[in-house]
Amino acid sequence: MKPLAVAADKAPVANDAWLLRLRxxxxxxxxxxxxxxxxxxxxxxxxxxxxxxxVSTLFDLARASVVIGLFALGVFVILAAGGIxxxxxxxxxxxxxxxxxxxxxxxPTAPILLIFMASALGGGLLGLIxxxxxxxxxxxxxxxxxxxxxxxxxxxxxxxxTVWVLQLPEPMDNFGKIALAxxxxxxxSRVILPAFFLILPAAAVLTWWILNRTLMGRAIFAVGGSxxxxxxxxxxxxxxxxxxxxxxxxxAGVAGMVHVCSNRLANPFDLVGMEIDVIAAxxxxxxxITGGTGTVIGTLLGVFLVVVxxxxxxxxxxxxxxQRVVVGTFILVAGAFFVVRRRV
Amino acid sequence: xxxxxxxxxxxxxxxxxxxxxVHALRGxxxxxxxxxxxxxxxxxxxxKSTLIKIISGAQPPDxxxxxLDGQEHKALTPIAALAAGIETVYQDLSLIPNLxxxxxxALTEQLVRxxxxxxxxxDGALLRQTSRRALASVxxxxxxxxxxxxxxxxxxxVRQLVAIARAIATQAKLVIxxxxxxxxxxxxxxxxxxxxxxxxxxxxxVLFVTHKLDECYRIGGEAIVFRDGQCVAQGPIxxxxxxxxxQLMTGKAIDGSRYRRGVAGQETxxxxxxxACGHHFSGVDLQLARxxxxxxxxxxxxxxxxxxxxxxxxxxxxxxxxxxxGQPLQLKGPGDAIAHGIxxxxxxxxxxxxxxxxxxxxxxxxxxxxxxxxxxxLLDGNKARALAERLVGELRIATxxxxxxxxxxxxxxxxxxxxxxxxxIAPKLLLLHGPTVGVDVGSKDTIYKAIQALAEQxxxxxxxxxxxxxxxxxxxxxxxxxxxRITAEFDAAVADETxxxxxxxxxxxxxxx
Numbered sequence: 001m002k003p004l005a006v007a008a009d010k011a012p013v014a015n016d017a018w019l020l021r022l023r024x025x026x027x028x029x030x031x032x033x034x035x036x037x038x039x040x041x042x043x044x045x046x047x048x049x050x051x052x053x054x055v056s057t058l059f060d061l062a063r064a065s066v067v068i069g070l071f072a073l074g075v076f077v078i079l080a081a082g083g084i085x086x087x088x089x090x091x092x093x094x095x096x097x098x099x100x101x102x103x104x105x106x107x108p109t110a111p112i113l114l115i116f117m118a119s120a121l122g123g124g125l126l127g128l129i130x131x132x133x134x135x136x137x138x139x140x141x142x143x144x145x146x147x148x149x150x151x152x153x154x155x156x157x158x159x160x161x162t163v164w165v166l167q168l169p170e171p172m173d174n175f176g177k178i179a180l181a182x183x184x185x186x187x188x189s190r191v192i193l194p195a196f197f198l199i200l201p202a203a204a205v206l207t208w209w210i211l212n213r214t215l216m217g218r219a220i221f222a223v224g225g226s227x228x229x230x231x232x233x234x235x236x237x238x239x240x241x242x243x244x245x246x247x248x249x250x251x252a253g254v255a256g257m258v259h260v261c262s263n264r265l266a267n268p269f270d271l272v273g274m275e276i277d278v279i280a281a282x283x284x285x286x287x288x289i290t291g292g293t294g295t296v297i298g299t300l301l302g303v304f305l306v307v308v309x310x311x312x313x314x315x316x317x318x319x320x321x322x323q324r325v326v327v328g329t330f331i332l333v334a335g336a337f338f339v340v341r342r343r344v
Numbered sequence: 345x346x347x348x349x350x351x352x353x354x355x356x357x358x359x360x361x362x363x364x365x366v367h368a369l370r371g372x373x374x375x376x377x378x379x380x381x382x383x384x385x386x387x388x389x390x391x392k393s394t395l396i397k398i399i400s401g402a403q404p405p406d407x408x409x410x411x412l413d414g415q416e417h418k419a420l421t422p423i424a425a426l427a428a429g430i431e432t433v434y435q436d437l438s439l440i441p442n443l444x445x446x447x448x449x450a451l452t453e454q455l456v457r458x459x460x461x462x463x464x465x466x467d468g469a470l471l472r473q474t475s476r477r478a479l480a481s482v483x484x485x486x487x488x489x490x491x492x493x494x495x496x497x498x499x500x501x502v503r504q505l506v507a508i509a510r511a512i513a514t515q516a517k518l519v520i521x522x523x524x525x526x527x528x529x530x531x532x533x534x535x536x537x538x539x540x541x542x543x544x545x546x547x548x549x550v551l552f553v554t555h556k557l558d559e560c561y562r563i564g565g566e567a568i569v570f571r572d573g574q575c576v577a578q579g580p581i582x583x584x585x586x587x588x589x590x591q592l593m594t595g596k597a598i599d600g601s602r603y604r605r606g607v608a609g610q611e612t613x614x615x616x617x618x619x620a621c622g623h624h625f626s627g628v629d630l631q632l633a634r635x636x637x638x639x640x641x642x643x644x645x646x647x648x649x650x651x652x653x654x655x656x657x658x659x660x661x662x663x664x665x666x667x668x669x670g671q672p673l674q675l676k677g678p679g680d681a682i683a684h685g686i687x688x689x690x691x692x693x694x695x696x697x698x699x700x701x702x703x704x705x706x707x708x709x710x711x712x713x714x715x716x717x718x719x720x721x722l723l724d725g726n727k728a729r730a731l732a733e734r735l736v737g738e739l740r741i742a743t744x745x746x747x748x749x750x751x752x753x754x755x756x757x758x759x760x761x762x763x764x765x766x767x768x769i770a771p772k773l774l775l776l777h778g779p780t781v782g783v784d785v786g787s788k789d790t791i792y793k794a795i796q797a798l799a800e801q802x803x804x805x806x807x808x809x810x811x812x813x814x815x816x817x818x819x820x821x822x823x824x825x826x827x828x829r830i831t832a833e834f835d836a837a838v839a840d841e842t843x844x845x846x847x848x849x850x851x852x853x854x855x856x857x
Contacts (some may be wrong), residue, residue, distance in 0.1 A: 216462040218443070218451055225442035232402055232438055234422035234455055239462050292442035 030286035031298030033337055037284075037330060038305050045308070048316035055183045056191040057312060063193070063262065065307045067271075069200045069300065070255035071278040072285075073207045074248030076299040079282055080211065081244050082224040082291030083141035087130060087149035088252040088278070089271040094156040095122035095249075096256030100165050100172070100266040108169040112261075115172060119253040126152060127249020128242060135241040156268055165266040176261035196258050203251060208296040216243060224292035280327060281306040284334050305330065351414060353378045353517055353549055354399070354430070359408035361394050361573075368394045369405070370573040378517060379547040381540065381565030383554060383581060386593050387754075387784035391573040392553050396520055400432045401425035423460040426452060429517030433524055437507040441496035445484075448495050449510045450474035456514065478513035479506075482539055501532045501644075508539060518549045531643070537563055555784055557586050558813070571595055594786045603792045603817050604836065606800045608636035613669055613804045614655070614773055620663035624650035625828035628664070632773070637795065637805045639815035639836060642825035642848055649691075651825065652775050652808045656688030657681030668772070682711065687766035689759075691778035691808075698750050698762060705732040705746040707761055712768045735764040740790050756780075756787020763794060774798065775806045780814060792818055812841045824848055 026032055046052040071088055078085045099119045103110050130148055134141045179192035211217035216239075222230040223240045231237050260266045285302025287294025309326050318326070352375035361369040369391045376382060386392050397403040399410070404419030411417070412428045420428070432438075439448050450471045458464040476486040482505045484490065495503060504524065511519045524536060540550050540563060554560060560567065560581055567581040569592045577584075577592050584592070613634045620626035625647030632638050642648040653659040655666070657675035666673045668684055675681050678688070699707055709716060709728045716731070718724035732746045739760040743753060750758055759779060766774055776795070780788045795818055799805055809815055815822050816836050824832040824847040832847040 213466050213468075214462070215451075215454060215458060215464045215466055218447060218466060219462050221443060222440045222451075225440040229436075229438045229440055232400075232422065232434070233440075233452060234401075234426055234460060236460055236462055243462070 031295055031301050033334065034285055034298055034301040034305060037334065038301055038308065041305065041308055045312055045316040052312060052315050054185075056185055057315075059181070059183065059191050059193045061304070061307055061311060062197050064311050065303055066197055066200045066262070067255045067259050068274065068278055068281060068307060069303045070203055070251045070258065071274065072281045072299050072303045073203055073296070074251040075278055076282045076285070076287055076294055076296070077207060077211070077220065078141070078244050078248055079287050079289065079291060080224050080294055081220045081240055082227060083134065083241075083244065084279070084289070085130065085141065085145045085245065085248055086275045086279075087126075087145035087152060088248055088255075089274050090149040090152035090156070091123050091126045091249050092252040092256030092259070093268060093271045094126065094152045094160070095119045095253040096260050097156060097165075097266050097268045098122060098160050099253075099257065100168065100260055101161060103169045103172070104165060104167070110169065110171060112171045112175045115169075116254060116257050119257040120250040121253070123253020123256070124246045124250035127245040127247065127252070130249065131242040131245030134245065135238050141245075153272070160268070162268055164268075168260065168264055168266065172257075172261050173264055176264050194262065196261060199254065199258060203254070204296055204300055210247075211296065216240070220244060221292055277306055277310070277327075280331055284330060286334075352376060352411070353413060355411040356395075356399070357409050357411065359395070359398060359405045359410075361391075361398065361403070361406050368573050369398075372408070372570075372573070372575050374568055374575055374578055376518060376549050376551065378549050379544055380549050381544060381563055382549070382551045383560040383563075383565060383567050384551060384570065385554070385557075385560070385567055385589060386570030387786050390570040390593070390784075392570055393522070395570075396432065396522060396553060399425065400430060400520065421460075423456060426456045426514070427459075429515055430520070431511035431514070431516040431518070432520040433507045433511050433522065435522040435524075437503055439495045439503055439507055439510075442494060444492050444494055445479070445498070445506055446472055446475035446491040448506060449478050449491075449513050452510060453514045474513050475509070478509040481512060481542065482509045483535075484509060504532070505535075508536075512543065512548070516543075516548055518551060519543060520551045520553070522553045523555070524552070533559065556811075557589060561586075569593055590785050593784070601817070602837070603796050604637060604819060606635060606796060608820050609634035609802060611669075615667040615670075616655075616664060618664035619651075619654070619661060619666060621647075621650055621654045621659055621661050623828070624659070625654075625825070626663065628830055630823070630830070632804050632806065634772070634802045634804050635799050636821075637799050637807065637819045639819035639822035640806060640808045640825060641810065641812065641815060641822065641844060646825040646848070647828040648808055648825045649777070652688065652777055652806065655681075655773075655806070656686055656775055658688065682769060682771075685769070685772035687769060687771035687774045689762050689766060689774070689776045689779065691781055698758060700751040701749050703747045704736070704741070704743060704750055704753070704761055705729060707750050708732045708735055708746075708765050709768060711765055731768060732764075735767060738767075739764050739794055754784070754787065756783040756791065759783055759787070759791060760794070763791070767798075771803065773804045773806070775808065777808045778810065779807060780809075780811065788814075812844050815844070816841070 042052070051057070071092070074088055075085055096119055099115060099122060102118070103115055130141070130145055133139070133144045133148065137144065175196065176194065178195040180195045180197060181193040183191045185191060211220065219230065219235045219240050222233070222235050223237055227237060256271065259271060281302040282294070282299055283289060283302070284305050285294065285298035285300070287299065306327065309323055309330070313323050313326060314320055355375040357373050359369050359372040360367070372391070372395060384392050384395070394403070398405050399420070401420035401422040401424055409416050409418065410420060417424070443451070453474050454464070454467060454470065472491065475491055479486050479491065484502065484505055495506060498506065543550055552560065552563070565581060567577065567579060567584060567589065568575060569577040569589065571593060611634050612631050614630070614632040616628055616630040619628040619630070628651060640648050640651065650659055654661045657678045657680050661675070666675070668686070673684060681688070705728060709731060713723060716724050716727045718727075729746065736743065736746055741753070741757050741760045741764070743757065750761055753761065779791055779795070783791065795805060795807070807815060807818060816839060819836040822834045822836050822839060822844060823830050824834070824844060826848065834843060
């Protein structure tokens, strides 16, 4: 038998050759489309307002992308396994507020590392509840996490507290102010790139490593591709469910604490309402809502896209009310693009 | 061919399995030696699939023991079965569509090595090395471009080979193949037979689960026959005749001769002239009379599937004319075809035809909701039930209740539900695509009888099938398609399999020669 010609060209017409190549490239790397949208958007804002190309803008964007970026990495991991999570903001809020309260009350001098670890652990445990419920009930994760989102928030506001914590423990207060880089604008105001920005690339590298270099990572994609088949082939689906929700919960816990340190106050009502922005970012990054696809780089590009739209469109003279319209349009364009890509 | 005294690799003894009130396996006992080929035969619902699940660790037995190389187990887990060298090629292939070829083929090895624990590093180099070795042994490409291809992008026949490559990637001692040939054409089956021969030389046991007796005889080996959850016979397959095997499976005598008794009518119902559809087929001339059963066969890429789809209005025709009862037709969609009395029963009844989780009743009346309206314009439940129950009776569908979901039925009964749905619109022309794919001997019999009964009532039928005996038994004429054209026509009463097979392959042979 001759080896089969598998990747047969469908229509190799000469003048369509570059189109075909482009399509193949986008087939393999859909996140290039996200990058393209991002570059276009930045070009547009920059053309309308040259002030955009300034270090201070970059620092602002970097600062704004940490929390949504951490959330998005978590959501991406769950999406890769064919699930979805809408409870991560509630997890983050419950975790960050409880840990802050504990620190204020019992251990105001706790080292910042311990505080972050406690918040990650808290988030991880809450995520574990999600994972356990999803696996045990065999229920769609959307329904389960809508339920737990109410539970977690209700628990937070009923039993932990509703008041803002304005006086943070000193290590937390200081951590938010540590600068990785500093920059003075012409008008003399001082802009800093906060040190906590580093958490995002660190989390991205960790996520990439887990997904691509461990059996767990491959199992996550296998479950996202086909759960019954993965189960039949001996993948431990229970372990996958527990891991992805716990991991996302832990990232959410860290994100919540970054939010507190960055704003220098802990507000139990914060973070709610970001869910759609985060899921939009992940989908704009090329991950399919049905699971099994996507990349960490794509997710980060999607995050930057959403952050740019939410933060600097106003610099180009686009009224803030129009931001939603732009996000919506982009999602439809990207969504249509990724669907068409599958069909041809 | 191996030493007969060698200890069995796998023995199952006294296996029982119950699902609720159903006693699916009743004390199964047999053994499998290395390097031998076995055929597990039996009707749908006889317990074959349940046994496969128990051997591959997907389900535990209620009673009995499984002995692997003499070691007793109460039950196996998927990982334990894999670690022992039991690999399964499932009917649905069980490939993970979004992973690459290399990952599909070789991840299992690392999973087994980690004993199922996922907190382990992935060994990328080993993954590629193992997958290359396995792919080479089934003659698939081993270059980077191929092994990094996502499985969803591969054609079905290649996926089948990838699934087999996975089964032999590690040191398999027993490869179970669950209906491996249902989706393959003859040529691909030849290739599979060759792979099985190689496995045998490497002292790997192969257990086939199949309905295609002809292939079993070709491959040879032992037959294990199940009926009603019991093992009723085990012995060399050549020591049984086809009729004997049929009797063992069903417990009753099966008539292997021609079903077609009626005569085609005089009045032409369907006439195609120069019928064409893109690059799929062209220049098709065809006449079909009322009460006639016409068979169409050919290789996968011969255009026969597309011809059926075009007649059924699913694919738009790009040229030629189509007349129904002398009236010219231009079909704009399947709805249009239905309105003109053309019914189409697709091959993949699971994906294209049935709402599996919906009741039998809803599935049957889906096409005639208009006719079943009451005074308020709502569905008249009693009328619908009466219609469904009448059809269940006529087609002898084995179910106590039309409110049960279709997925509670066996494959043959599901197929009859689909045929029943088309009978509700009383079509003039019914196209049946692979009407008995994955259907057992007993159900085949009832489906064939239903086909003949329909023809006798004056309906014209077109049967598109790979199953040549099926066409010979049921049709008046058989058309062979090749490269998008009708290349031969046979009188089914005098043709035989060899003639048809030669006509299907003629051009390929010519090129090879």
